[in-house]
Amino acid sequence: MTTAKPEIKLVETEDEVTLSIGGEQAMQAWERDLMWASADLLCQHGSRFYEVGLGLGMSALRIANNPATERHTVLELFPEVIDLFRERHPEPPPTLHVEQGDFFEKVSELPTESIDGMFFDPALDMEVWRNEEIWHRVMPEVVRALRPGGVFIPFFSTKPELRWQYVPHFRTVRVERHTYEAYEHTEYTYGRSGYAFIQCFHKD
Template sequence: MDHPTTPTIELVERDGEVTLSIGGEQAMQAWERDLMWASADMLCEYGQDFYEVGLGLGLSALRIANNPATRSHTVLELFDEVEDLFRARHPHLPDNLTIERGDFFRRVFELPSESVDGMFFDPALDMDVWTNADLWARTMPEVVRVLRPGGVFIPFFSTKPELRWQYLPHFRTIRVERHPYVAYDTTEYTHGTRGDAYVQCFRKD
């Protein structure tokens, strides 16, 4: 996908809330920690070499890299500013954690086949990307190709009890875990600010 201009990226800390803002939109907030950790822990059940799309606040990246099972973890981030903010808060990173720059929808075609045991997917994307059926039809077979047999693809949690259509046609085995969540009162990207969230794990047979 083309990003001709870099949006304004800032870390907003106000009234006890921590928000990563990209282009004026809430990209991620610190209340997500337990859900990100649950997703990361699930990913690490399936192997030792992992790939993550979207750094955000780095909650899942650090959790995955610090798991005793993890041999290598690579994070792909689109924006320099997001990595700069993360490194300012976490100057000492695990040796097995690598952060790369790039656009996933191009990079996925370059990744070696059967090279990772799991992929965690949590980029900040515009709605026109999420609704682009042709883009997902091209991209998801590449994700499956990159996964080793038995490897998994875990997208960010959903606060709606439904499987995501973007990924569903490409996997036969799907594991779902339900977790309670409480967001900030100011959170705009969830379906309500408290309730149940669903971690979806798509496994390559």
């Protein structure tokens, strides 16, 4: 869901790797361990997974390479992000399927109870995150697509609070606490280091 086509580039220095979308830090390589922890948690709940937002592909590859995974589909809005990923990973695992599209349009097309888990990490404008109407419309579709016992895992938070966008749609939430250390100039965390929280929402 976007109104303008942003500039997308991969910024690499000797010590830092940043995916920049529209001049904003969409993802950085220091997130790897948190992405892997999220992916490993997801893979405890089945074999068929769905991911929203490709980013640097860290979680996508981790999920696709898990021995339990039969199929992992990743939906990415920006074709430039897909191109960057394919340049860096010309031979992805056969379980990984990357598609281009807008999640807010595609989510209603997901078959009912068709996936064991969804990892959710798209690059969205702040007005989308704050729009209650959007989340009240979209999250029931996410729950519908999950099988009973399936999970929804959004990207980690460095603030110890449950995300209001998802809480009304799940009765059970598991939270894991991890440590993190971001880059000196990371702009999207609450502090350069500390605790990060992975929230795992369960469909009963």
